[in-house]
């Protein structure tokens with residue numbers, strides 16, 4: 001992030017601290033605006049990242065069977081309240097024409113998409129569409145499960161509640177058995 005953007009965040013944090021009735025000049029808070037600016041640089045670092053960039057690493061492997069990377073942990077920021085939501089993403093696809101990507105690239109795509117102000121639904125569909133368009137596989141299925149701090153520490157206050165979203169593309173749409181296989185393997 002550019003220096004001027006960091007300064008803007010620092011100013012904004014100072015204003016928020018004042019607005020809630022705090023003294024931004026007391027010792028414990030003196031470095032807080034700078035820390036928050038650094039933290040936002042990190043947690044919003046995916047804002048201008050295209051997840052498809054990660055799928056450029058392709059191996060010509062003749063495997064037209066299921067690939068599933070599950071339990072990919074992620075942390076994101078709810079775009080309504082700017083508080084975290086976090087959980088696990090599971091990504092399944094059936095490659096076509098030898099287009100198999102590196103396993104870590106699936107996790108990198110999750111990072112890119114999660115590190116911006118987000119909705120869980122958008123994380124889920126963005127990953128699915130990006131994989132679909134880049135590798136042109138037979139099918140893609142993305143399942144995301146997460147806990148939203150805006151629903152636990154405030155508001156409706158329902159700690160432990162989980163939101164599950166899925167995005168299904170290609171052969172998975174009409175093949176119930178294939179979908180069930182993925183869901184069984186995710187739970188396994």
Ligand SMILES: Nc1nc2c(ncn2[C@@H]2O[C@H](COP(=O)(O)OP(=O)(O)OP(=O)(O)O)[C@@H](O)[C@H]2O)c(=O)[nH]1
Nearest residue numbers: 078079080085118119120121148150151154155156
């Ligand atoms: N669909 C969706 N909603 C989300 C997500 N993250 C947070 N929300 C919801 O966004 C909604 C915002 O509702 P508003 O009524 O505008 O805001 P609010 O008054 O703070 O709502 P409460 O959380 O119910 O107190 C809430 O229902 C949140 O639970 C998400 O990833 N997807």
Ligand SMILES: [Zn+2]
Nearest residue numbers: 078080081150
């Ligand atoms: Zn929220």
